[in-house]
Amino acid sequence: MVLPQGRTPRKRTGTKENCARSRTSPKENRPKQNWYECELVQQRTTRSRTARVRTGERYYNDRPPVNDDNNGGDIVKEPVCEDGWKLFNRPSGGWCIKVFSDGLIGFGQSQAKCNVYGGTLSGIQNADEISYMNSEMSRLIPGARGSAWVGGARINSCIGKPMGGECGSNTAFHWTDKSATGIDGFLWNDRQPDNYKLLQDCMVLWNAEVPVVWSGGASWTTGRVDDFACDGIVISYICGKKPTLK
Numbered sequence: 001m002v003l004p005q006g007r008t009p010r011k012r013t014g015t016k017e018n019c020a021r022s023r024t025s026p027k028e029n030r031p032k033q034n035w036y037e038c039e040l041v042q043q044r045t046t047r048s049r050t051a052r053v054r055t056g057e058r059y060y061n062d063r064p065p066v067n068d069d070n071n072g073g074d075i076v077k078e079p080v081c082e083d084g085w086k087l088f089n090r091p092s093g094g095w096c097i098k099v100f101s102d103g104l105i106g107f108g109q110s111q112a113k114c115n116v117y118g119g120t121l122s123g124i125q126n127a128d129e130i131s132y133m134n135s136e137m138s139r140l141i142p143g144a145r146g147s148a149w150v151g152g153a154r155i156n157s158c159i160g161k162p163m164g165g166e167c168g169s170n171t172a173f174h175w176t177d178k179s180a181t182g183i184d185g186f187l188w189n190d191r192q193p194d195n196y197k198l199l200q201d202c203m204v205l206w207n208a209e210v211p212v213v214w215s216g217g218a219s220w221t222t223g224r225v226d227d228f229a230c231d232g233i234v235i236s237y238i239c240g241k242k243p244t245l246k
């Protein structure tokens with residue numbers, strides 16, 4: 001960058017920004033090393049103003065980069081989940097998920113327990129998350145058959161209304177965890193959501209040790225969700241919370 005004439009930078013500091021893990025090593029003899037790649041940004045202070053200058057230089061290291069100015073602090077922080085919680089990378093950012101099964105439980109009590117853990121009932125971003133949730137339910141639940149509360153709720157304008165129109169399978173519900181986005185997690189079971197008796201404003205995830213269970217004239221496929229009455233009782237609940245950055 002060309003600075004205005006007569007305005008000599010009095011101070012230069014560099015910060016390494018936009019850092020990301022890179023599996024492409026700048027050194028061919030260490031191809032498998034995890035590298036961090038950053039953009040070096042300098043802050044140039046003149047008599048009249050301070051400008052942030054993107055130098056275009058690339059910075060590589062095999063350790064998380066640390067600021068080299070006096071401000072200190074790591075630029076790159078890794079999202080970390082507590083033991084027993086699994087990290088997922090959602091479009092909205094990292095998300096830690098844990099499946100619980102400690103007896104029959106209602107929706108309100110499940111939400112309260114998730115709150116105690118510093119989280120909330122987890123929404124579902126996609127099939128990958130469902131796959132993990134189901135494997136955990138199978139591990140935790142004796143006989144591996146039952147449902148878990150998840151963080152999905154009927155939107156206000158669809159409460160008490162039959163399915164259809166603006167209250168379709170991709171529009172009647174929303175994720176309540178303030179993290180999950182989109183409709184990929186709306187993997188509904190056969191003939192669901194049905195808003196049975198117009199009272200099914202909550203959401204559960206069904207899991208069984210067999211792929212399909214026939215009940216009530218419908219097939220219930222493991223790893224699919226169902227709209228469910230919020231005053232119902234199920235065997236499991238799934239909490240989620242943001243990772244900490246370390």
Ligand SMILES: [Ca+2]
Pocket residue numbers: 192193194195196200226227228
């Ligand atoms: Ca239903």
